[in-house]
Amino acid sequence: MSNTFMHNIFLLSILLFQFLGIVKIDAKVPAVIVFGDSSVDAGNNNYIRTVLRSNFKPYGRDFAGGKPTGRFSNGKVPTDFISEAFGLKPTIPAYLDIKYNISDFATGVTFASAGSGYDNATSDVLSVIPLWKELEYYKEYQKKLAAYQGENAAKQTISEALHLMSLGTNDFLENYYSSPPGGRSSQYTIRQFEDFLIGIAGNFIKELYGLGARKISMGGLVPMGCLPLERTTNFMSGNECLQRYNDVALEFNDKLKNLAVKLNKELPGIRLVFSNPYYIFMSIVRRPSTFGFEVASVACCATGLFEMGYACNENNMFTCTDATKYVFWDAFHPTEKTNQIIANYVVKHFLAQFLS
Numbered sequence: 001m002s003n004t005f006m007h008n009i010f011l012l013s014i015l016l017f018q019f020l021g022i023v024k025i026d027a028k029v030p031a032v033i034v035f036g037d038s039s040v041d042a043g044n045n046n047y048i049r050t051v052l053r054s055n056f057k058p059y060g061r062d063f064a065g066g067k068p069t070g071r072f073s074n075g076k077v078p079t080d081f082i083s084e085a086f087g088l089k090p091t092i093p094a095y096l097d098i099k100y101n102i103s104d105f106a107t108g109v110t111f112a113s114a115g116s117g118y119d120n121a122t123s124d125v126l127s128v129i130p131l132w133k134e135l136e137y138y139k140e141y142q143k144k145l146a147a148y149q150g151e152n153a154a155k156q157t158i159s160e161a162l163h164l165m166s167l168g169t170n171d172f173l174e175n176y177y178s179s180p181p182g183g184r185s186s187q188y189t190i191r192q193f194e195d196f197l198i199g200i201a202g203n204f205i206k207e208l209y210g211l212g213a214r215k216i217s218m219g220g221l222v223p224m225g226c227l228p229l230e231r232t233t234n235f236m237s238g239n240e241c242l243q244r245y246n247d248v249a250l251e252f253n254d255k256l257k258n259l260a261v262k263l264n265k266e267l268p269g270i271r272l273v274f275s276n277p278y279y280i281f282m283s284i285v286r287r288p289s290t291f292g293f294e295v296a297s298v299a300c301c302a303t304g305l306f307e308m309g310y311a312c313n314e315n316n317m318f319t320c321t322d323a324t325k326y327v328f329w330d331a332f333h334p335t336e337k338t339n340q341i342i343a344n345y346v347v348k349h350f351l352a353q354f355l356s
């Protein structure tokens, strides 16, 4: 009697153990797969014909080895920190980087291209990789992964991998608000353009889902009116943040959030989260000293005065010596320290559900 009892307990613990084991495997993220723009590019643009690159000094100054990689920062980008937080490698390689192959990409890869956006017309501005092409590369990647891991293991990797999307800023700043005559701003009102982009985002997520992805994060926009480049153009109002652009970011983020609610209902088994960096970014810009920064209005690299474009390069005599005091590295991109704060915040508040 007591033997049977013990035996049952024993069986029960084995079942429980297996059950917990399975739960753990299910929740694990074996790879982080990234789509987007310069916020998460790790050097794909070095391998295409575009002027939009950052593979020269002083970019990468504080990266391991002090090397410029094509990341638009002095060090790591947010997705590098997210990968690390998930117990994966500390940096995510660019898919087109010839130094890496599928054995590296199996645990993380970025298809992102600086200057890209949801709209094809955005990537056309500087001849960078459009979002549909990032998806083509992803399909090619899946084939390589299947050859490397085996068909079934690769399918499992894809369904458990965390897919991150980070784009949209260029659609507004480089495309809509910089439209030539006949461009997007004469075709659409800003509301209509937002809806146009949301339509593309929804289709993109459905495509990812159709290809087996289940864990997906849609990154929201930062207060893009506070980027040094935009503040510089706001000299009539003392170089304050451009409220108009921040309002568009808030409005677009709301629409992304609604899209997530809708697709989570529509697509069985999907876990789609809207990761919102807006408020943490705004806190950093408004109260930089709280986060240990000294400067938020101008960038470390380039003077911050009338810098029209990506003016950061080695000939710039005014590049700051300590980037940890600056929120922004160049006129458009945060420093590594800012990227780390934002990544930590996003992991804690939006991605934590995928951690355990």
Ligand SMILES: *[C@@H]1O[C@H](CO)[C@@H](O)[C@H](O)[C@H]1NC(C)=O
Binding pocket: 101, 102, 103, 148
């Ligand atoms: C990837 O590259 C490493 C060396 O860089 C090599 O040892 C390995 O065989 C390569 N793997 C594949 C699957 O090509």
Ligand SMILES: *[C@@H]1O[C@H](CO)[C@@H](O)[C@H](O)[C@H]1NC(C)=O
Binding pocket: 120, 132, 200
């Ligand atoms: C973008 O371009 C691709 C390739 O030409 C095309 O298949 C796709 O439909 C275009 N997207 C939109 C929203 O027009």
